Amino acid sequence: xxxxxxDTLRQIPRGIWVLGLVSLLMDISSEMVHSLLPMFMVTTLxxxxxxxxxxxxxxxxxxxxxxxxxxxxxxxxxxxxxxxLLGYAMGALSKPLFALAPGIGMVVTARxxxxxxxxxxxxxxxxxxxxxxxxxxxGAAFGLRQSLDTVGAFLGPLLAVALMLLWANDFRAVFWVAxxxxxxxxxxLWFGLHEPAPVAGTPRTNPIRRDNLRQLRPAxxxxxxxxxxxxxxxxxxxxxxxxxxxxxxxxALVPLVMVAMNVVYAASAYPFGKLxxxxxxxxxLALGLLVLIAxxxxxxxxxxxxxxxxxxALWGVHMGMTQGLLATMVADTAPAALRGxxxxxxxxxxxxxxxxxxxxxxxxxxxAGSAATFYAGAGFCVLTLLLLGWRYRAxx
Numbered sequence: 001x002x003x004x005x006x007d008t009l010r011q012i013p014r015g016i017w018v019l020g021l022v023s024l025l026m027d028i029s030s031e032m033v034h035s036l037l038p039m040f041m042v043t044t045l046x047x048x049x050x051x052x053x054x055x056x057x058x059x060x061x062x063x064x065x066x067x068x069x070x071x072x073x074x075x076x077x078x079x080x081x082x083x084x085l086l087g088y089a090m091g092a093l094s095k096p097l098f099a100l101a102p103g104i105g106m107v108v109t110a111r112x113x114x115x116x117x118x119x120x121x122x123x124x125x126x127x128x129x130x131x132x133x134x135x136x137x138x139g140a141a142f143g144l145r146q147s148l149d150t151v152g153a154f155l156g157p158l159l160a161v162a163l164m165l166l167w168a169n170d171f172r173a174v175f176w177v178a179x180x181x182x183x184x185x186x187x188x189l190w191f192g193l194h195e196p197a198p199v200a201g202t203p204r205t206n207p208i209r210r211d212n213l214r215q216l217r218p219a220x221x222x223x224x225x226x227x228x229x230x231x232x233x234x235x236x237x238x239x240x241x242x243x244x245x246x247x248x249x250x251x252a253l254v255p256l257v258m259v260a261m262n263v264v265y266a267a268s269a270y271p272f273g274k275l276x277x278x279x280x281x282x283x284x285l286a287l288g289l290l291v292l293i294a295x296x297x298x299x300x301x302x303x304x305x306x307x308x309x310x311x312x313a314l315w316g317v318h319m320g321m322t323q324g325l326l327a328t329m330v331a332d333t334a335p336a337a338l339r340g341x342x343x344x345x346x347x348x349x350x351x352x353x354x355x356x357x358x359x360x361x362x363x364x365x366x367x368a369g370s371a372a373t374f375y376a377g378a379g380f381c382v383l384t385l386l387l388l389g390w391r392y393r394a395x396x
Contacts, residue, residue: 009144015132016141018192019125020148022185026091027149029182030114031156031262033098033175035255036164037107038238039245040171045104049242053362055108056236057355059115063347066119071127071344075337080124080131081195087121088189090114092182099175123343130331130339131196136277138331142324143273147266150319152181154262157255164252216342220333222391224346226285227326229387231353233292233380235361235373237261240312243299243370247308260309261316268320276325286388288321293381300374 041047041055070087074080090113097110126142133141156178163174237258244257276284295314302308327343334342357380364372 011134011137012141012144013132013134015193015195016129016145017148018188019129020145022088022189022192023125023145023149024152024155025181025185025188026088027152028156028159029095029178029180029185030091031153031258032160032178032181033095033114034238035157035160035241035258036171036174037098037111038241039251039254041104041107042242043251044171045107047104048366050359050362050366051104052238052242053236053358053365055111056238057358057362059111062112063115063119063122063351066116068123068341068344068348070120071123071340071342071347074124074127074340079195080128080340081189081193083124084121084128085186085189087117087119087124088182088186090117090120092179092186093117095175095179095182098178099172119347122347123340126327126330126343127339128193128195129327131336139273139276139324139328140270141273142327142331143270143276146273146320146324146327147269150262150266150269154259154266156181157258157262160255161253161259164255169252215335215338216345217333220330220342223326223329223333224349226384226388226391227346228349228353229380229384230285230289230322230326231350232357233289233377233384234318235357235377236354237315238358239361239365239370239373240299240315242365243302243374244305244308244312246370247302247304249305249308257308257312261312261319264313264316265319268317269324272321273324273328276328281325281329282388282391284321284325286385288318288325289381289385289388291321292318293378293385296374296378296381300371300378 038052038056041052042049070083074083077083094110094114094117097106097113101107101110129141129145130138159177160174163177164170167173240257240261241254244254245251249257272284291314295311295318298307298314299311302311326346330342330346331339360376361373364376
């Protein structure tokens with residue numbers, strides 16, 4: 001088993017590794033902030049969990065919605081690296097604002113700039129992965145990029161925990177350190193990636209014109225719909241942080257919850273990405289939903305650190321199974337000339353779903369308790385599973 005794994009990794013182009021390492025560095029930077037931000041807003045700034053949910057939903061929805069425009073622009077220009085570079089630069093430049101913020105206004109501004117940058121870079125970066133990766137390795141390539149991204153997502157909270165312990169819960173000092181890996185990510189992308197040249201003689205047209213959008217087949221729109229359903233079932237991970245704090249985990253150690261989730265996510269994303277090149281995609285999606293249902297039920301009933309960690313580990317398995325897979329499905333069902341637009345539209349719809357899911361999660365938390373939030377997530381999972389079953393029983 002080890003030799004074929006190494007052979008597959010050697011076949012993956014250098015550009016995929018660069019994009020993965022850039023994602024790793026930026027996620028270290030972002031997760032150092034995000035793993036502490038819900039607690040910073042609630043304990044230091046004194047805002048309600050409902051407002052946390054609204055801010056998180058608005059921030060993530062902003063990132064996802066902006067992708068439609070950056071993706072379409074990358075298709076129009078025939079170039080994707082410049083937009084990705086701009087997005088990563090905005091993410092890096094937002095970090096000092098968190099450290100300087102005197103109140104909720106600047107935090108919201110910094111969060112939106114950070115997520116706006118994510119939105120600008122997301123679709124062009126995913127389209128770059130699809131452009132660079134050979135078709136027979138597409139699932140593995142997306143899985144590898146996602147795995148490296150998620151390594152950063154657990155190193156960031158781990159570093160945040162160490163610095164919080166070292167500096168006696170000084171949130172702002174940790175936010176200043178987060179600037180460093182963000183700047184390194186921008187430098188690596190600038191110097192380390194050479195994107196493929198556009199096809200010679202390809203006319204430059206508006207990719208969101210009606211006649212161009214008609215090239216997106218029904219199979220693609222099905223992927224968009226199922227992706228939105230998945231997002232409704234999986235609200236912002238800020239609620240995992242708050243659930244851990246509620247269960248009695250010390251404030252400085254709460255980011256370890258995100259470390260645990262992302263270790264599992266990173267370890268599972270590449271193997272499941274390879275698996276998606278070999279088995280029907282809908283089966284892996286269904287299995288991922290079952291795992292998320294289990295995670296929600298465990299988190300709803302969790303009474304201590306052990307059950308919290310079990311729930312977030314299951315959440316991480318679900319992420320490893322489904323996130324790279326959905327990106328692969330978009331690449332498989334969209335024309336090459338419209339890949340940026342296709343990723344943008346996919347994430348536009350998912351962005352609306354993320355906003356709705358996070359606001360609903362915060363409302364349920366404040367009015368009915370944390371358990372109701374996770375039971376509702378499990379309910380959306382069941383509905384999505386029924387939709388998936390109906391689609392494929394109908395011959396889709």
